[in-house]
Amino acid sequence: MMVLDRMNTATTSAQRRLIFAHLTVAFAALFIGTFFGVLQTLSHANAIQMPPWFDYYRMLTAHGVLLALVFTTFFITGLSHLAVYQTESYPHRSIALGWLGFWLMTLGTVMATFEILAGNASVLYTFYAPLKASPWFYIGAALLIVGTWFALLEWLFITGLWRREHPGERTPLPAFMVLANYIMWFLATIGVAIEVVFMLIPWAFGWVPGVDVLLTRMLFWYFGHPLVYFWLLGAYLVWYGVMPAILKVPIFSDSLTRLAFILFIILSLPVGIHHEFSDPGIADRWKLLQTGLTLMVVVPSLMTAFALFGTFEEYAAKLGKTGFFGIVGSLPWGDPAFAGIALAMLLFIFGGIGGILNASYTLDSTIHNTMWVVGHFHITVGGPVALTLLAATWRLLPALTGKRLFSVGLARAQVWLWFVGMAVMSFAMHAEGLMGAPRRVEHYTYGGSAIAAAWQPYSLLAAGGGIVIFLSVIAFAIVLFGTIFSRPDVTETESARAFTFALARPGDEAPSAFDRLGLWTLVAIALVIVAYAGPFYQHFSEHVYLVPGMRTW
């Protein structure tokens, strides 16, 4: 086995096949999902009207599921496989678990997507009961989620082997980040798994007459907010682990990186009720409690911002540049992977600020369920997360295929187009939302209302942003397929060096408590109990009506 340095080992072709399989599904979801996305911006701006046989809401459901759930989950799982294989270097037959997970996820995705496109599940990606979709949609969603558990099982197994052979050493940081993210994710998915398997599937088949609507929402958002940190930590794996390697500087601080991820394990989970500020049936004191916890989860992102600026400063110092403009000017903007990831970080500053606003229910009452929220998650998952993953592809592709990028110039254009398009679209959506435009509507005339007419210029601006994003996707597809179908032209060593993880500074070793994931998992569970015992106790002590539900599309 080829060893590159004391952190990175070349992956085997069997491992690369599994990773590439994940990316293949992710890219298929990206292409279909963004195509629907641009059609939606045009429909929303009243520029086109979708035909009845392919209506707006089935397209909107497909867009949300394919991009927010399928693209992200497959890409991050594939990337996480790479991080574990490359830094713990155990080619092992446990890869069968990874494949089992992949096929379950793929089967679930195909089932759910088929039902959506057939018009049997126009329930959007939050699938709020009692909108009643086909049971096969819910089964597909459950398989997509359960599949990821097998990937985690494989990494726990490999890490166990690694630890046995490296007593007293800290788990390699990339593997640690992956485990932290997927342990948090596993705890979160238990909520949605209970919702789907024990409540929605029996109800959709007609085995039970009704469903407890508020309970499904509480379980969904117990999962739904940690879901966004799952996306974010996928991007953070690249920001903390790969960005310093691109700049050839050590990790800013191994200890603080682990601390940030530990804080995410603990604080990502007990915050879901901030999505339910406007729901009845949850007392204001529980809403206040989870607001406080939500504000705390900002802290690890502040730590991340500091560490990344520190990394840039260290890179610039090697070139003898100092000062803000000296540092920014010295960075390798010509490298599409660097440029895309750096632009993604820039977008996250705005996403983070918006998130703090949303977390306060005083402000939430103004923008709840408006286009502001749509703008917010496009400048978080659509900007920072998706752009990081797409930019990382410009290094992953050579690493996985042994081929040079088809066009570096076009890859560079791709990341800038995505950045500009997403910034413009998201700004327009935020503005529209502040003016009162509700989210999730195919058009708005409201009987010729003057209020609604005032939203129109911003809808058109959002559609302009949507078109620029779609141009970025076309550029992405050209470079992707151009690279895949060209002949190999880099050596195996060169290819393996294309995507590596950064090393810690000599002497920078985290305290051993920071490596005890089991302990932090228990702390996370304890905090979930603190945050949710009250709301659940309140819920089960009230007389709640079960609702039969219906198909309203």
Added chain:
Amino acid sequence: MHIHRLEKIFLGLGVITLAAFFLILIALQVGESFKPPASSMTIDPTKVASTAPFDRPGLRKLPNGSYEAYYVGQVFFWRPSTLTVPLGAKVRFYVTSTDVVHGFLIEHTDVNLEVMPGWVSTATHVFRHSGDHLIVCDQYCGAGHADMFAHIVVK
């Protein structure tokens, strides 16, 4: 573990700012000046049409001079579709649904409620300006979601 001095200052300022945001919310809640909607009233969603006062949605005046407005949402309209409210009236809204989840947003106000079958959502608003207020459904409820709206006329 080494933490840079500047990082301590940076994180300290961040934590103080976040704590200040949280203290403001605590003060607003303790001082009863702003609370999120948190009604715990329930209603049998299959019997809304025969449950008073939702059997006759609309406005009623209380002895103390304030008002209560009862709204029913169902695919894809609100009842009442038009409500006339006196200028300066303080109105407590009670909103429920007979079928799926709807959203009750009175444009350009803080009244913004998730409306769930089986539950009654509540919010209060004082109408200080005369004219027409648009109410939209701001939670996806099905094919006709975009056409679900109503009006409040303040005069």
